[in-house]
Amino acid sequence: xxxxxxxxxxxxxxxxxxxxxxxxxxxxxxxxxxxxxxxxxxxxxxxxxxxxxxxxxxxxxxxxxxxxxxxxxxxxxxxxxxxxxxxxxxxxxxxxxxxxxxxxxxxxxxxxxxxxxxxxxxxxxxxxxxxxxxxxxxxxxxxxxxxxxxxxxxxxxxxxxxxxxxxxxxxxxxxxxxxxxxxxxxxxxxxxxxxxxxxxxxxxxxxxxxxxxxxxxxxxxxxxxxxxxxxxxxx
Amino acid sequence: xxxxxxxxxxxxxxxxxxxxxxxxxxxxxxxxxxxxxxxxxxxxxxxxxxxxxxxxxxxxxxxxxxxxxxxxxxxxxxxxxxxxxxxxxxxxxxxxxxxxxxxxxxxxxxxxxxxxxxxxxxxxxxxxxxxxxxxxxxxxxxxxxxxxxxxxxxxxxxxxxxxxxxxxxxxxxxxxxxxxxxxxxxxxxxxxxxxxxxxxxxxxxxxxxxxxxxxxxxxxxxxxxxxxxxxxxxxxxxxxxxxxxxxxxxxxxxxxxxxxxxxxxxxxxxxxxxxxxxxxxxxxxxxxxxxxxxxxxxxxxxxxxxxxxxxxxxxxxxxxxxxxxxxxxxxxxxxxxxxxxxxxxxxxxxxxxxxxxxxxxxxxxxxxxxxxxxxxxxxxxxxxxxxxxxxxxxxxxxxxxxxxxxxxxxxxxxxxxxxxxxxxxxxxxxxxxxxxxxxxxxxxxxxxxxxxxxxxxxxxxxxxxxxxxxxxxx
Ligand SMILES: Nc1ncnc2c1ncn2[C@@H]1O[C@H](COP(=O)(O)OP(=O)(O)OP(=O)(O)O)[C@@H](O)[C@H]1O
Ligand SMILES: [Mg+2]
Numbered sequence: 001x002x003x004x005x006x007x008x009x010x011x012x013x014x015x016x017x018x019x020x021x022x023x024x025x026x027x028x029x030x031x032x033x034x035x036x037x038x039x040x041x042x043x044x045x046x047x048x049x050x051x052x053x054x055x056x057x058x059x060x061x062x063x064x065x066x067x068x069x070x071x072x073x074x075x076x077x078x079x080x081x082x083x084x085x086x087x088x089x090x091x092x093x094x095x096x097x098x099x100x101x102x103x104x105x106x107x108x109x110x111x112x113x114x115x116x117x118x119x120x121x122x123x124x125x126x127x128x129x130x131x132x133x134x135x136x137x138x139x140x141x142x143x144x145x146x147x148x149x150x151x152x153x154x155x156x157x158x159x160x161x162x163x164x165x166x167x168x169x170x171x172x173x174x175x176x177x178x179x180x181x182x183x184x185x186x187x188x189x190x191x192x193x194x195x196x197x198x199x200x201x202x203x204x205x206x207x208x209x210x211x212x213x214x215x216x217x218x219x220x221x222x223x224x225x226x227x228x229x230x231x232x233x234x235x
Numbered sequence: 236x237x238x239x240x241x242x243x244x245x246x247x248x249x250x251x252x253x254x255x256x257x258x259x260x261x262x263x264x265x266x267x268x269x270x271x272x273x274x275x276x277x278x279x280x281x282x283x284x285x286x287x288x289x290x291x292x293x294x295x296x297x298x299x300x301x302x303x304x305x306x307x308x309x310x311x312x313x314x315x316x317x318x319x320x321x322x323x324x325x326x327x328x329x330x331x332x333x334x335x336x337x338x339x340x341x342x343x344x345x346x347x348x349x350x351x352x353x354x355x356x357x358x359x360x361x362x363x364x365x366x367x368x369x370x371x372x373x374x375x376x377x378x379x380x381x382x383x384x385x386x387x388x389x390x391x392x393x394x395x396x397x398x399x400x401x402x403x404x405x406x407x408x409x410x411x412x413x414x415x416x417x418x419x420x421x422x423x424x425x426x427x428x429x430x431x432x433x434x435x436x437x438x439x440x441x442x443x444x445x446x447x448x449x450x451x452x453x454x455x456x457x458x459x460x461x462x463x464x465x466x467x468x469x470x471x472x473x474x475x476x477x478x479x480x481x482x483x484x485x486x487x488x489x490x491x492x493x494x495x496x497x498x499x500x501x502x503x504x505x506x507x508x509x510x511x512x513x514x515x516x517x518x519x520x521x522x523x524x525x526x527x528x529x530x531x532x533x534x535x536x537x538x539x540x541x542x543x544x545x546x547x548x549x550x551x552x553x554x555x556x557x558x559x560x561x562x563x564x565x566x567x568x569x570x571x572x573x574x575x576x577x578x579x580x581x582x583x584x585x586x587x588x589x590x591x592x593x594x595x596x597x598x599x600x601x602x603x604x605x606x607x608x609x610x611x612x613x614x615x616x617x618x619x620x621x622x623x624x625x626x627x628x629x630x631x632x633x634x635x636x637x638x639x640x641x642x643x644x645x646x647x648x649x650x651x652x653x654x655x656x657x658x659x660x661x662x663x664x665x666x667x668x669x670x671x672x673x674x675x676x677x678x679x680x681x682x683x684x685x686x687x688x689x690x691x692x693x694x695x696x697x698x699x700x701x702x703x704x705x706x707x708x709x
Pocket of ligand 1: 022029048051053054056214
């Protein structure tokens, strides 16, 4: 494929700065991070605990605002868009997977997946989209090997099952990029491997993934590895 | 859409919001019950006041006014007037037995048929034929019918013991103080003076206020009346109009020269002290009042020497009492509404707790694209649902209680020997059982709005949460 001059990355961060104010003096977590993720690529971000990996992921996903710098998606500056557009960006374009799953305890596995589709719909829209969403949620459950668990609430599920539901939730809106924050961090080696297998499968089907981890063995599954250190990335 | 799902889930899984809904229920029910009972009480008093007073009354002083017959003719000709009748009101003393004398502030001389057309005179009669023949074992024609007796003031022969001149009197049921109702507010024949002879003594004055010998006359109690207004029932007795007019020297008479005592050949016209008027159906009280006042002014114009008279509506007459009850209703309702703010605080507290408990979930919702206002709406909607559930339950509870208050009271009486409504105090035998749909609807609406208000602060709390912090929150 011939490279064109103004080809843009799927997701790009430019000189991202993020600092927190801790008792008067600022704590600089990110000090100019640059990162590009191309469509279909799987990028792993490595780094010690406290290096700012989660912070970076939150910024990429539009969940938090950088102190300086920009995040652009398909060439458009995410934070230059209005608040509503950022909400829509989180809903449609990215899918978060967290270390501790973060499922809603009142909802069943199926509902936990479907709710991400519901968020983007008005009541009327939902009436039209309902059966299609339910079908997609059920299909995802099936693909994640959880068909029999559809009606179970998170409390009844194992860690690996919960993380699979969380992946289903992240995928239901067919996001351009999956943002996974230590997806195997709370799981034993074998279950973690199962989750990685799922991510491998998704990647094979063309899913772009940004995965954060402090474990280089996990990071080995990715196409490309970056290390966060001292608030900057090393390639 | 996800909001509805979550509201529904939170409702199903949580005990706390049910308590908030319960608080809304109880407060709604409380205010509706209070406003209904007070309103019912006020309605009953207004009803009694209106039915005992007629719509509009023309009052003269104690010495009365002449030409009342032509005034009544004029009034009857008015389209606004349905019926009008004259009366004489004068103070008297009533003697029971040998030595019990009580003041009757208003001995009212009336034409029973005329008065019945204006006020609901006969509706207030207490004793019926049934009281005299409770088992129905005496042939009806042998039993006097007190309701009929009170319509013509003629006691049956076996009550008068041959004195055919003696006429009937209808005192208020409270005029004789020993006439005491039982716990349920019912009067009994054995405590009553029905059929007994009483002596009425009435002070008399001339038209110019000169003192005359008092008029003294025996009457037989042919019935007693109970209007529902304690004051009226304790201070009023009805006697025949013509008879009272004669007793008080208010009937037509030959004028005598005050010096020589010789007749002057002129007649002094008969006098009454007032006229009660009932408006034609649908005529507003104000229009009736105006029409009556105009007729009165017209009469005054024709007879410039007429003593002054006063035109009053039934509302004017009873204003001191009715306004007091009305104010009381307003005040008590205000107090209970104020107390009901507790429910708002309950909702706010419950929801704030839920927001704290759900902080992480709120972060999760934001991460899957929910907006600040979307998250806030969950709690506003939650407040709305709690409010609707609470208000609907409160409305149902209140209606259930109000329409069964008397049964409830009987139960409480049977179980604990406690009566919340003592007919001897409140004077109506029954607790009013009525709910004004408009009032109740407004209160329920207020409850829903308060509940939404209670959800508002937690909603703002939820909207202000930083999603990243929320996700870190454990
Ligand atoms: N709201 C905040 N206020 C102050 N400091 C914060 C805040 N959020 C994060 N930090 C700090 O920022 C730094 C980076 O945090 P972050 O969670 O991104 O690290 P991490 O690389 O994901 O660590 P871990 O591997 O333990 O998850 C940490 O030192 C953390 O204490
Ligand atoms: Mg982290």
